[in-house]
Amino acid sequence: MTTADCPLCIGDGGRVVLRTASWRLIHAGEAAWPGFYRLVWNTHVAELSDLRAVDRAACLDAVCAIESAMRRHLSPTKMNLASLGNQVPHLHWHLVARFDWDTHFPAPLWAAPVRQPAMARLADLQARLPALEDDLRSRAFA
């Protein structure tokens, strides 16, 4: 896949919460998963180990800082972090706040659902996003 074919090179990949010279944070915009963000590395590289050490550290420091903010604002049962990219091999990290009431818990979000969506809880979660995103935007990311 060349950069001209890559959806994460051609577009942002979703609603941009925060953008730095090296990466951007987008909200995944999946209705069933309000607490689902993606950190997308701006340059087209496939694997974490394709980054120089300094860039890798910056990437993972950002993932960790975003995880911390998500924990503080969303109080998830568990955080899920994943860099898969089988469909779009352009480095991006999935950051997902998981809850013991969500449709898939404790299964991975990519597995089959185990219960119906809890609409009131999803709405409550959605309502917490602006404060989380304001907090993230207020930080001095490199």
Added chain:
Amino acid sequence: MTTADCPLCIGDGGRVVLRTASWRLIHAGEAAWPGFYRLVWNTHVAELSDLRAVDRAACLDAVCAIESAMRRHLSPTKMNLASLGNQVPHLHWHLVARFDWDTHFPAPLWAAPVRQPAMARLADLQARLPALEDDLRSRAFA
């Protein structure tokens, strides 16, 4: 979950490839996924962001070094990295070599399979593990 209840506190979690003071690398031992390892943090913490910065850097440097070795020895189509822990909230990283011929590609390995297992290719992959593991054991991890 207290440490007394945690399978990754009580046991190693699988065949140990490599052990340091801070973490161990285990082979996941799932027949359908020869190229599936887990880096297990030795101390019982749930989230990456529970680690001190120095430990976090050591953990992620190790994940990246193991990813690099897996790429060199196994030549995967894509590497998948994930810290989920919904069932066992003791920090561990899944490192999975994915191939365009595997049962799930390009779907996540936790989704439904899309094809039958390629037995000869799985056997070939299995045969590459000793060299990979020898290489990993020869490194000076902190």
